[in-house]
Amino acid sequence: MKEQQMPTLTRTYLDELYEVLRQKFPEISIYYVPNDYKMLLTTDPVFCIADVQRCPEEERDEHLATLKREQITVIALLETNMEEEAIQWIERGIDNIIWKDVNTASTIVKIIQNMQKNRSFLPWEVIQSLKSMLVEMKEEHKEIFTFHLEEKGINLTRKEIDVAYLLKMDLKNKQIASILGLAEGTVKIHISNIYKKVGMKHRKEVIKLFEGFIQPGKERRL
Numbered sequence: 499m500k501e502q503q504m505p506t507l508t509r510t511y512l513d514e515l516y517e518v519l520r521q522k523f524p525e526i527s528i529y530y531v532p533n534d535y536k537m538l539l540t541t542d543p544v545f546c547i548a549d550v551q552r553c554p555e556e557e558r559d560e561h562l563a564t565l566k567r568e569q570i571t572v573i574a575l576l577e578t579n580m581e582e583e584a585i586q587w588i589e590r591g592i593d594n595i596i597w598k599d600v601n602t603a604s605t606i607v608k609i610i611q612n613m614q615k616n617r618s619f620l621p622w623e624v625i626q627s628l629k630s631m632l633v634e635m636k637e638e639h640k641e642i643f644t645f646h647l648e649e650k651g652i653n654l655t656r657k658e659i660d661v662a663y664l665l666k667m668d669l670k671n672k673q674i675a676s677i678l679g680l681a682e683g684t685v686k687i688h689i690s691n692i693y694k695k696v697g698m699k700h701r702k703e704v705i706k707l708f709e710g711f712i713q714p715g716k717e718r719r720l
């Protein structure tokens with residue numbers, strides 16, 4: 499059976515989308531006032547489709563807090579390729595973001611169909627931006643870790659720092675070796691040297707020491 503062609507959005511996004519969803523999901527109650535910036539769908543869970551850029555800026559946080567408090571899942575519509583703003587909405591608690599383009603309607607239909615599977619949807623460009631941010635965050639954490647080593651007079655080589663940073667995560671020697679591309683025996687030698695330089699003999703003691711270098715809210719002081 500040939501799949502039904504989804505209409506593209508040529509008018510205002512929510513006006514057009516309202517008609518598309520009513521046709522596609524007649525069993526779902528959809529609450530929408532023309533020209534509003536959001537609509538509610540009584541699925542399980544209930545979720546809200548919001549053209550967030552049309553919401554008055556001074557009201558955005560309050561409205562989002564209300565939706566989250568009522569455990570309503572939000573799908574945010576944004577102009578295409580607004581990665582920075584998309585990440586800001588993710589930080590505010592948005593789980594699903596869709597670009598406003600010709601694929602908007604079909605993408606939202608797929609999200610509704612997968613809602614019971616607890617999946618989130620983000621544009622590919624946003625995912626790539628988030629990956630880059632995670633890499634930068636990891637490097638920043640490693641710099642902070644190195645700073646605290648130096649601050650405490652623990653002089654490790656660059657490779658020992660790499661091993662110590664992964665040891666802090668309570669990884670096994672085999673896992674550390676795999677991540678760093680080293681032989682497991684080489685990792686054991688590095689760990690032995692680390693023990694000597696920190697003046698400790700037990701792995702748990704060393705891990706506890708290193709964990710204290712990077713904690714939530716602990717900032718680098720220069």
